[in-house]
Amino acid sequence: MDLTLKVWRQKDKDAAGSMVTYPVKGISPDMSFLEMLDVLNEDILRRGEDPIAFDHDCREGICGMCSLFINGRAHGPERGTTTCQLHMRHFNDGDTITIEPWRAAAFPVHKDLVVDRSAFDRIQQAGGYVSVNTGGVPDANAIPIPKSIADKAFDAATCIQCGACVAACKNASAMLFVSAKVSQLAMLPQGKAERKTRAENMVAQMDIEGFGACTNIGSCAAECPVGISLENIAMLRREYISATATSENLA
Amino acid sequence: MILDSKIPEGNLAEKWDKHKFNVKLVNPANKRKYDIIVVGTGLAGASAAATFGELGYNVKAFCFQDSPRRAHSIAAQGGINAAKNYQNDGDSIFRLFYDTIKGGDYRAREANVYRLAQVSVDIIDQCVAQGVPFAREYGGLLANRSFGGAQVSRTFYARGQTGQQLLLGAYSALNRQIAYGKVKMYPRTEMLDLVMVDGKARGIVVRNLITGKIESHSAHAVVLATGGYGNVFFLSTNAMGSNATAAWRAHKKGALFANPCYTQIHPTCIPVSGGYQSKLTLMSESLRNDGRVWVPKTVELAQRLRKGEITVNDIKEEDRDYYLERKYPAFGNLVPRDVASRNAKLVCDEGRGVGGSGLAVYLDFADAIKREGQPAIAAKYGNLFEMYAKITDENPYERPMRIYPAVHYTMGGLWVDYNLMTNIPGLYATGECNFSDHGANRLGASALMQGLADGYFVIPYTIGDYLAKTPYDKVGTDHPAFKEAEAAVIAKNNQLLGINGTRTVDDFHKALGQIMWDYCGMARNAEGLRFAKQEIRKLRDEFWRDVKVVGVNEELNITLEKANRVADFLELGELMVDDALHRNESCGGHFREEYQTPENEALRDDENFAYVAAWEFTGVGNDPVLHKEELQFENVKLTQRSYK
Numbered sequence: 001m002d003l004t005l006k007v008w009r010q011k012d013k014d015a016a017g018s019m020v021t022y023p024v025k026g027i028s029p030d031m032s033f034l035e036m037l038d039v040l041n042e043d044i045l046r047r048g049e050d051p052i053a054f055d056h057d058c059r060e061g062i063c064g065m066c067s068l069f070i071n072g073r074a075h076g077p078e079r080g081t082t083t084c085q086l087h088m089r090h091f092n093d094g095d096t097i098t099i100e101p102w103r104a105a106a107f108p109v110h111k112d113l114v115v116d117r118s119a120f121d122r123i124q125q126a127g128g129y130v131s132v133n134t135g136g137v138p139d140a141n142a143i144p145i146p147k148s149i150a151d152k153a154f155d156a157a158t159c160i161q162c163g164a165c166v167a168a169c170k171n172a173s174a175m176l177f178v179s180a181k182v183s184q185l186a187m188l189p190q191g192k193a194e195r196k197t198r199a200e201n202m203v204a205q206m207d208i209e210g211f212g213a214c215t216n217i218g219s220c221a222a223e224c225p226v227g228i229s230l231e232n233i234a235m236l237r238r239e240y241i242s243a244t245a246t247s248e249n250l251a
Numbered sequence: 252m253i254l255d256s257k258i259p260e261g262n263l264a265e266k267w268d269k270h271k272f273n274v275k276l277v278n279p280a281n282k283r284k285y286d287i288i289v290v291g292t293g294l295a296g297a298s299a300a301a302t303f304g305e306l307g308y309n310v311k312a313f314c315f316q317d318s319p320r321r322a323h324s325i326a327a328q329g330g331i332n333a334a335k336n337y338q339n340d341g342d343s344i345f346r347l348f349y350d351t352i353k354g355g356d357y358r359a360r361e362a363n364v365y366r367l368a369q370v371s372v373d374i375i376d377q378c379v380a381q382g383v384p385f386a387r388e389y390g391g392l393l394a395n396r397s398f399g400g401a402q403v404s405r406t407f408y409a410r411g412q413t414g415q416q417l418l419l420g421a422y423s424a425l426n427r428q429i430a431y432g433k434v435k436m437y438p439r440t441e442m443l444d445l446v447m448v449d450g451k452a453r454g455i456v457v458r459n460l461i462t463g464k465i466e467s468h469s470a471h472a473v474v475l476a477t478g479g480y481g482n483v484f485f486l487s488t489n490a491m492g493s494n495a496t497a498a499w500r501a502h503k504k505g506a507l508f509a510n511p512c513y514t515q516i517h518p519t520c521i522p523v524s525g526g527y528q529s530k531l532t533l534m535s536e537s538l539r540n541d542g543r544v545w546v547p548k549t550v551e552l553a554q555r556l557r558k559g560e561i562t563v564n565d566i567k568e569e570d571r572d573y574y575l576e577r578k579y580p581a582f583g584n585l586v587p588r589d590v591a592s593r594n595a596k597l598v599c600d601e602g603r604g605v606g607g608s609g610l611a612v613y614l615d616f617a618d619a620i621k622r623e624g625q626p627a628i629a630a631k632y633g634n635l636f637e638m639y640a641k642i643t644d645e646n647p648y649e650r651p652m653r654i655y656p657a658v659h660y661t662m663g664g665l666w667v668d669y670n671l672m673t674n675i676p677g678l679y680a681t682g683e684c685n686f687s688d689h690g691a692n693r694l695g696a697s698a699l700m701q702g703l704a705d706g707y708f709v710i711p712y713t714i715g716d717y718l719a720k721t722p723y724d725k726v727g728t729d730h731p732a733f734k735e736a737e738a739a740v741i742a743k744n745n746q747l748l749g750i751n752g753t754r755t756v757d758d759f760h761k762a763l764g765q766i767m768w769d770y771c772g773m774a775r776n777a778e779g780l781r782f783a784k785q786e787i788r789k790l791r792d793e794f795w796r797d798v799k800v801v802g803v804n805e806e807l808n809i810t811l812e813k814a815n816r817v818a819d820f821l822e823l824g825e826l827m828v829d830d831a832l833h834r835n836e837s838c839g840g841h842f843r844e845e846y847q848t849p850e851n852e853a854l855r856d857d858e859n860f861a862y863v864a865a866w867e868f869t870g871v872g873n874d875p876v877l878h879k880e881e882l883q884f885e886n887v888k889l890t891q892r893s894y895k
Contacts, residue, residue, distance in 0.1 A: 012806065030524045030644070038757070039527055045755050045810065050802055053809055055317060057490040059530045061638075062415055063321045085641055110461050111807040118438065121318050125430040129423035130382045134302040134707045135373070137380035141337060144391025154384035154409060157416060161320060190382045 001027040001088060004096040005040065007052055010109050013116075017109065019098070029089035033076060034059060034066065036088055037099075054113040059084040061225065064160030067167070068113060069100040074164035074223040082162065082225040102163050104172035106210045117163050119209035120177060126205035127198035128181040130190050143189050156184035158226050165220035165228070171212030176220040178202050179236035180228050186239050196243035203240055254507075254865060254880040257668040258362040263886050264344075267366045270669070271712055275719035282307035284723040286470040287714065288455055290442045290497050292319030294414075294699060295682025296476030297421035298706025304428030306711060308718075311468055312425070312434055313457060315441040315492055315812075320422040323478060323490040324702060327414025328535045330398055330406035331699040333371040338395050342403040344368045349887060350401060351697060354587065355662070355690020356839035356855060357889045358510070358863075360882060362669060363687045370708040371700050375407055377707055381420040385409050399536060399587070399695025406696045411535055411634055417699055421706070442497040443743075443815065444736045445473065445504045445678065452678035453726045455497075456736045458744075460812060463805040465737050465744075467728035471721050472677045472714055475501060476706065479661035479683040481514065483820045483827065484772070485764025487658035488520060488533045494816040495823050498665055498684055506673040507865035507878060509686035510663035511823070512831035515693055515840045516773050517659035518591035521642055522611040531657035532642060534614075534635055536695055539584045539591070541619035541628065542652070546612050548572045550602040557609055563650050574598055578850075582894040589692050589840050589853070590894060592656035596773045597851070599655075606653045615651035656773060660698060662689045662840060663830070666865040666880075670713035671705060674865075677717060681705035686863065691839025744804050747814045752797030756813045759794045763787065763817070763824055771828050776844040780832040784825060788872065791821040822871055829866070829875060836860045848891075857889050 002025045010017030024040050031039070034056050041051035057065040061082040068083045070076035076086045091097065099113065107115040145153075157180070165176040182199050185191025191198070214233060221230040259270040277285065285308050289300040292314040300312040314322060334347040347368040352359060375393070379385065385407050386394040398406040409416040428434040439460040446454040446467065454469040480495035481487040502508045519534045547553045548570050555561050574594060576583045584591075595612050598604065605611050620628050625648060629636065636647045643653070665673050665680035667687055672679050682702040689697065726732075770783035794817070802808045837846040837853035838860070846854045863880040 028525055028527065031527055032529070032642075035527050035529050038529055042755055042757060045799060045801060046753075048799075048801060051809060053807055057316060057321055057492050058323060058326045059491060060326050060532055062326050062412065063316075063323070063490065064318075065316060065321050081641070085638075087642070087644070089644055114807065117317055121320075121426070121436075121438070124423070125426040129427045130380065131427060132377075132380045132424075133305040134298075134377060134424070134711065137376050140335070140375045140379040140385075141392050143379075145387055146391050147387045147389050150384050150387040150391075153382075154416075157384050157409075157419065158412060160415075161318065184384070185382050188382050188384065190380055 001029065001091065001093040003027060003091065003094070006096065006098045007113070008100045009052070009112055012111055013108055027088050029087065031088045032059070032084060033070070033086040033088065034084050052113065053111045056084055061085040062160060064162040067102050067115065067162060067164070069102060069167055071098055074167040075225050080225060080227055102167040104166045104211070106172065106174070107163060107166065119211070120161050120163065120174070122209060123174065123178060123202055123205045124181065127194070127201040130185060131194060145189060149187055153184045153187045156180045156187070156228065156232055159228050160226055162225065164223050164225060166211065168219040168223035169212065170217065170219070171215060173214045173220070174206050174209070174211040175214035175233050175236065176224065176228055176230070178206050179232035182239055183232045183235040186235065195239060196246070196248050199236065199239040199243040200247065252674070252867065252878055254666070254674070254878050255668060256360065256880055257670060258360065259669065263361060263365050266362050267369055274712060274716035277715045277719045279307060283309060285309065285718045285721070286311065286725070288468055288470040288473045289313070289476060290455065290474065291322065291476035291478060291684070292425065293322030293324035293476060293478060293682060294418055294421055294702030295684070295706045296322070296474070297418065297425045298703050299474055299476060299681060299710050300434050301421060301424035301428050302707055302711045304431065304433035307433070310428070310434040311437065311470065313437045313440045313442060315439065315460060317439055319425060319436060319438060320418060322418065323493050324418045324699070325415045326490065327699055328411045328533065329537060330396065330408035330413045330696040331374065331417065332405050332696045333375045333407060333700065334368050334405060335372050335375060337393060338404045340403045342405050346403065347371060347405065351688070351694060352690070352887050353892065354692055354694040356692050356853070356892060357690065357857065357861065357884065357887070358838055358882065359688055359690030361884060361886055366709065367688050367701060367704050370704045373708055374700065374703045378417055378420050381423060383409065383416050383420040401694070414699055417703065421703070441812065443500065443740045445501045446732050446736045447504055447675065448726050448730060448732045451676045454728065454733060456733070456740050458740070461807050463803070463808065465740055467733040467737055469726050469728050469733070471718055472679065474679040474681060474710065475665065475684050476681045477684050479664065480823055481658045481661050483763065483824050484658040484767050485760045486523065486528060486531050488517060488531050491530060494819070496816050496819045498680070499819040499823050501665065501673070501675070501678060503868050504675070505868070506675050506678060507666040507867055508663070508826060509666035509863050509865045510691070510830065511827045511866065512771070512834060512841050513662035513691045513839060514658060515588060515660040515662060516592040516656045518588055518595060518656050519614065519654045520657035521639065522606055522653050522655040523608065532638070533657070533659060534639060534652070534654065536588065538614060538632060538635060541631070542584065542614040542616050543573055543618060544575050544584050544591070544612055544614055545571045545573045546598045546603040546605060553603045553605060553609070556605055557607065563605070563613065572603070579894045586894045587692065588695070589842070592773055593842055595656055611653040611655045613651035614654045616647065617651070620648065660693055662686065662691060662693055666863065670716065671710050672713070672717065677721070679710060679714065681710055691841055743815070744811060747798065747800045747811060747818070748804065750795070750798050750800065752799050754793070754797050755799055756810060756817050759790065759798060760817045760820065762790055763821055766790070767824055767827070771831050774842050774844050775831050777832060780828050784828045784832070787821065787825045787828065794818065794821055826866055826875060830864055833877065834860060834864065855891070
């Protein structure tokens with residue numbers, strides 16, 4: 001396959017960026033999207049130019065490091081797929097493909113297609129945990145958890161923190177991401193003790209980081225590569241309202 | 252140099268408890284006077300950093316990814332072993348210990364492995380308390396499955412994403428300590444050297460991967476939890492960024508590297524499809540519970556298949572060779588990883604491999620689907636079948652999967668004593684980064700167990716013993732040792748940037764991987780290894796003459812990052828070859844063709860090789876010096892592994 005790529009190039013966070021056009025030739029349909037970029041980067045490098053920087057690591061769809069806004073879609077055209085698991089057979093010979101970084105004020109660009117998602121880590125630090133120290137915990141089977149609840153908590157816990165939800169949202173809201181962690185821990189008995197402060201503190205941090213508000217459009221869940229459900233946002237709202245109504249947050 | 256493993260006296264079951272009592276403690280009020288550096292935030296690193304913070308130490312944690320949660324532990328699929336015996340099927344700490352020692356082909360330390368089995372039960376309690384959503388039965392209690400040929404069900408799991416859920420548990424504990432200010436986190440920061448003062452590890456030099464800034468960090472102890480070195484082979488199931496640089500540069504500063512030739516080649520991976528391939532994808536070993544492995548009986552049929560003259564469904568039942576079932580009637584398709592991998596290679600070497608390249612065998616679910624129906628198979632393996640279809644564009648419900656072995660895990664690593672300290676005082680290695688628990692072959696669901704055992708339950712005790720004897724005084728990063736190390740790192744980066752040759756870093760990395768795979772992979776022999784050593788040296792010389800690295804240090808420079816890592820792989824690869832060449836026996840993942848039974852099974856030489864080979868660095872291009880730690884087996888009897 002021969003393709004034309006239009007790629008966002010930006011030297012560093014302060015530089016102005018622009019779309020740059022690259023023709024690529026002889027792409028195999030069995031290549032992954034990132035392998036296609038590897039091939040292009042080898043060409044760029046042989047010419048002595050600066051290769052395109054993009055985030056990636058496991059290339060199995062689980063680490064959440066890869067991103068890319070491809071033809072206006074977070075992680076490209078295939079549903080339920082991260083960019084690293086997207087294969088070129090889903091494109092046609094002669095296609096023009098535009099590749100941009102996640103676009104959100106809370107995710108500033110480091111370089112080219114690499115963005116800073118540390119805001120997500122700070123939101124997790126604000127309360128995305130159960131306060132237990134190592135050791136001194138009860139036996140794992142001391143508290144039975146109904147399978148249906150455990151399975152639902154698991155579904156929420158599979159979020160890979162990639163940021164596609166923010167990129168897909170017209171408001172650049174992080175509600176789906178925040179709700180996944182809040183609802184996972186709110187459902188499990190281990191997380192109940194801190195459910196109120198957790199919801200309040202994580203939402204407060206989300207606001208501090210500059211993510212937009214949620215207007216219930218649902219593009220986040222539609223574009224989520226691991227299928228985090230919109231139900232989690234409903235649960236976050238409930239958690240948040242009940243928490244603020246009887247706030248335990250003394251700080 | 253005499254290697255003192257510091258294994259405590261006393262009988263096996265009491266060693267750890269006695270040791271915990273005998274180690275020195277740091278007074279709670281004094282813990283805040285000590286600084287600890289943790290490099291790597293996978294299971295072993297995140298769990299250790301969080302626990303140190305809880306205890307009151309000041310911790311600095313480093314990872315090269317953009318978030319600590321991305322470490323490659325996240326990709327582990329199958330599960331985590333623990334001797335809980337929740338299923339009442341005869342499991343015990345001793346049985347888990349025994350299985351692990353035997354599975355490692357009797358090349359691991361008894362005392363370490365027993366301790367691992369002991370603390371395994373605490374790990375599950377800890378993870379559940381953190382909110383890790385393990386699989387459960389309808390009654391609400393935890394579910395278990397049998398894994399990797401174990402005869403008991405001791406594996407805890409979270410669908411096919413156990414590593415992800417465990418790492419998120421450790422990440423949450425780490426986040427809590429970051430929020431409390433006890434851990435300072437440095438993401439997108441790569442360790443490029445170890446700093447020693449008066450013979451002790453006192454800090455590291457790092458590069459900020461965004462700005463390129465070279466910085467020093469000082470501490471009272473340094474813990475390396477930086478994973479394995481499987482990416483020496485270029486193609487592996489490791490993440491693209493997984494590298495050996497931190498461990499290797501510590502090795503060059505004097506830390507011994509143990510058993511580097513022990514690499515695990517996992518039998519069920521999706522085969523290579525072309526030269527552009529960047530990594531290999533593992534398909535969980537659980538597939539072998541229902542899939543049958545076969546190739547055509549004759550070379551002629553295999554050739555016609557490869558040319559596309561016939562399809563797989565044209566091959567009649569009597570023309571199929573279910574070679575694992577034929578050779579190992581007792582274990583069949585469930586033989587351990589090393590045996591399954593080697594046999595796949597054998598049939599492909601005979602010319603009976605399938606797929607375009609001939610480097611693949613079939614894993615066939617037709618019988619299982621006939622027996623149990625497609626919905627039952629989909630319920631068990633749906634996500635794996637989907638992943639396979641996504642990558643290969645083939646439907647595994649209709650035609651057999653094609654699989655081939657791939658590099659997956661490295662059992663070797665930095666030599667450590669019972670306290671997980673290397674031979675450098677104050678330098679520790681945990682998780683896959685050390686060599687200690689898996690011998691020559693790791694069993695399924697044991698990597699997650701070891702990473703978390705080391706981080707939550709071993710090093711938090713043992714590091715106190717060292718710190719209690721260490722003065723509070725801090726070493727400033729203006730100390731000459733730091734300045735010297737920084738200068739060396741900068742000089743190396745400048746050298747890489749200044750070559751401006753013609754071959755790319757990936758080009759060299761692929762060439763190295765090919766040499767390693769061909770001569771130091773699933774089967775090795777002395778002649779091939781000697782040849783490989785020469786080839787690696789030639790390639791390394793060429794790298795330093797002709798590699799092309801563009802840009803400058805003071806920016807996000809992906810080529811420079813890779814060049815540093817590949818430069819280290821080019822040295823480590825040679826050490827792996829040296830180790831493989833010196834070990835004149837076959838054991839676990841190390842199969843020397845000269846040493847096999849008449850039935851082509853691995854033939855150990857316990858008389859001469861029941862030791863840990865710990866190598867000392869003596870300069871690039873110089874032969875390393877071998878130090879031996881003899882292994883004592885007092886509680887298990889060494890036997891030939893047999894799966895017939």
